[in-house]
Amino acid sequence: MRKLILNTFLTLDGVMQAPGGPGEDDTGGFTHGGWSVNYWDDRMNQVMGEVMGKPFDLVLGRKTYDIFAAHWPHVPEEAGSKPLNDATKYVASRGRPTLEWNRSVLIEGDVAEGIAALKQEDGPELQVHGSGNLIQTLLRHNLVDRYRLWVFPLVIGSGKRLFPEGTLPSGLKLVDSTVSTTGVMIGTYEPAGEIATGSFALD
Template identity: 85%
Template sequence: MRKLVVNTFLTLDGVMQAPGGPGEDDDNGFAHGGWSFNYWDDKMGEVMGAAMGRPFDLVLGRRTYDIFAAYWPKAPEEAGGKPLNDATKYVASRSRPALEWRNSVLIEGDVAEGVAALKQGDGPELQVHGSGNLIQTLMRHDLVDEYRLWVFPVVIGAGKRLFAEGTIPSGLKLVDSTVSTTGVVMGTYVPAGEIPLGSFALA
């Protein structure tokens, strides 16, 4: 079975909207696009390089696909350019867009069923980048095997969140972590079943 991994940049208050730059996603008047940019350091580059150094394919929502497709084919020499361009891109969309970035495939029919079928097939791990709406669907159907969450020391207050309203309560287990020189906490988590409840109240 292929592992499905969610890769997400988050603020301390859980916002994942438009980390890369202004205009990336202005929905609901979001005015803080690019909040991740000035925190980047060599350690983050090393961690990202290791993740990109293993074979992978992509599962992307339409908006993230369009952002990637507008940039990466024109930047093949940049770090991450070759693996992203070489990967097969499985795209979730309610319409039938022209997918012109090479190795792009539309997920036909129900997205959750389509991704579940991909996981059952042969091939490298499936990575999800950005794609907030798609991730909500994948989480509701228990299709995520691993979360690689980069939490930045910034608070925004409003915006699209990874764990949005309606997220199914569950536990996570931290299996790896490192911290950048700029305070970005890079953690890898796997699902750990139901939340283990308890009480500090005296019996």
Template identity: 75%
Template sequence: MERTPTMRKLVVSTFLTLDGVMQAPGGPSEDEENGFAHGGWMVNYWDDQVAAAMDDLMGKPFDLVLGRKTYDIFASYWPHASEEEGAGPLNRAVKYVASRGRPTLSWDKSVLIEGDVAEGVAALKQQDGPELQVHGSADLIQTLLRHNLVDEFRLLVFPVVLGSGKRLFADGTLPAGMKLVQSTVSSNGAVIGKYEPAGEVVIGEFGQD
């Protein structure tokens, strides 16, 4: 989908390992699906530059688009952590939730995306309102990628390799070029980059003398 100037931007913000794993960066019990045993892999790399990148992302009005698992993780914590940094923006945001069922959404300002998720998110982008941000939500992101709904990637890549786990760009991701528009490296080695889709992959070949 080509974004017009009046559409809401949809931004995917993700913590990643060097081999592209995004599963359970924040704690051992965050997401143990498929026997994932490395939850919390990102915590010891947090530093001032990573914190500043997150402050920049969340320092302006935004709404959230979340998969059901990430929503449940956030909803079990942030409404009860109002004194923590970052809690205010998350609690104030409207939370649009993608789910195959009809869950009870107890977190204030939570809205279930009805019907087809891709169509629902596309409709949200057409509405007036602040930027739409996706945090976590590995399965949902695959749907957004397949339907070309992501306008920007904020990727924080940490110097660790896990070998297995849910990946941001999973099998079946459509080939696409990316443009790096901003980057920095944190004191603990995290590469913080902002990327925008840049059309099709351009194929070339090195010539021979």
């Protein structure tokens, strides 16, 4: 059985839209693309190297797939492209696009059912990068086994959020954490069942 892991860059107010550049995703008139770029340091490079340093396959939404496919096949191996180019890319799309990046596979039929079936197979872990619309489907169907959240110290105030209104309530358990020299908090969480409530009221 394979675990499915989200790797998501977030602002402090939960926005995940277009962290990598101005042209990445301007849906809704978003004007802050590239907000993560100036925070990178050696610690973040180390953590990302560890994430990419073990076998994995990718599960991507169509927009993120197109961004990756336009970039990574043209990047030299010494710049970190080999793990992404070698991974099998499972792509969720409402259409039937031509997937020209090596080792790309369209998820046929219902996306949630297709990904649930992938998780039952033998193989390396399944990593999700970006893919905001796809993530909402994964959350609705409880398909996420681990959240690796990179929380950047800035507030944008608008944009696509990882946990929008209507997200199913659930508890999470912190299993690992570190902080970059630039204040980026990298936390790894696992689902922890239903939310346990209580009260500070005196009897």
